[in-house]
Amino acid sequence: MxxxxxxxxxxxxxxxxxxxTNTYIELPEVKFDSNCYFIVTQDNGDPFDYYFWSPFDELNQLQHDRLMAPIVSVTENDVDDNGVTDYATIEIKFKYPEEKFEVKSLHWMLFYKFTLNRRSIIQANGVIFDEIHRPTNLASYFVQSDLVFDQRKPLPSYGNYHFKNDLFSKYTDDIDENSTGTEFNYGSVSYQPYEIRKQAMLANYTLKMDRKVDFWEPKSAETTDYLKLSFEFHVLASELVYETDxxxxxxxxxxxxxxxxxxxxxxxxxxxxxxxxxxxxxxxxxxxxxxxxx
Known part of the structure; x- marks a missing residue:
């Protein structure tokens, strides 16, 4: 005794x-759409010398005189035929807003949705973002990077969790709200790029760029009147940490x-x-x- x-x-x-906790290797199912957020400036210190495009209709209508509409093309490839996208290519073209406008600063955000379904089913939105500053006018910009899953806390071991389309909410730690079938209320947030990035960084589950390489081409007399942006992402299987059931x-x-x-x-x-x-x-x-x- x-x-x-x-x-x-x-x-x-x-x-x-x-x-x-338990660790499993899983490939997130990632879907990109045409939603993107871009801000271009001449880096001359003038806060009103910019043009942009956003996925927010209210913001676009409010500053319609500063819009530069993009042409977006998304290509997704399933290389190993497992039903999940391995490579995603996003091609974007902007017509230069003014003949003398020089794009020396570029802030970009690409929005996506991802799904996990090995243990619990988790659906959420996310954003990949970065910025570039160059001394000369940009004609094209290319980014190639791996995408890996990033988590701040263990994933729930079971249940169906659906994050609403409003990207900028916070995951709740309330047990009742984390029950099966619950949709999380994200609330409203500012359209400022800094605020969007901050809220994205606070997300418990997201994707991040790894092993990124990028290069740019300066504008010359031979280049076209379009600013060309190209993004190639390789979605990698990641070690995901789940709570033990x-x-x-x-x-x-x-x-x-x-x-x-x-x-x-x-x-x-x-x-x-x-x-x-x-x-x-x-x-x-x-x-x-x-x-x-x-």
Whole structure:
């Protein structure tokens, strides 16, 4: 009884040493659309000397005199025929807003949706962003990068989680709101690029660029009147960390308790034998009393 009590006490007093997370290799299903956010400036210090395009109708209508509409082409390839996109290419063309306008600064954002379905089903939106500053007028810009999954906390082990199309909400830690079938309320946020980036960085689950290479071509007399942007992304399988579900947790609890029980029981028996052998417990003398029948 003492051995069992010590075993349980060690197991739960230490908070448990069993596996609370599991790691699986999974390829996120990523879908790009034509939604993009671009801001070009001449880098001359004038805050009003810019042109842009955004996926927000309200912002576009408010500053319609500063719009530069893009031509967007998205190509997705499934190289290994597993039903999930491995390579995505986004080609974008802008007509220069003015003949003398020089694009020396470019801020870009590309919006996407991703799905995970190995354990729990998680659907969410995300944004990939970067910026470039060059001393001469840009004619074209090319980016090639791997995309890997990035997480700030373990994924839930089961359930169906759908993040609303409003990209800039925060994942809630409320257990009730994380139940199966719940849609998360993102709320509203500013259209400023800085605010969008900040909210995207706070997302618990997102994709990020890795091993990026980019180059640019300056505008010359031979180049066209279009600013050309090209993005090539290779979506990689990533090691995703999931929370351990109840059945797996019970398995590891049982294994740990059994292991601790065996160790404690062995140590307890060895110590008891040593104490008795060295007379620590003293010698108990037993007197047998025999009654004779007369």
């Amino acid at each position: 003492a051995v069992i009590s010590i075993t349980i006490l060690i197991s739960f007093k230490t908070g448990g040493m069993w596996k609370k 109840a059945s797996e947790l019970l398995k590891w609890v049982w294994i740990q308790i059994l292991a601790i029980f065996v160790i404690v029981n062995c140590v307890f028996q060895q110590l008891t034998a040593v104490f008795i052998e060295n007379g620590v417990f003293g010698t108990l003398v037993r007197h047998n009393k025999v009654d004779k029948l007369e």
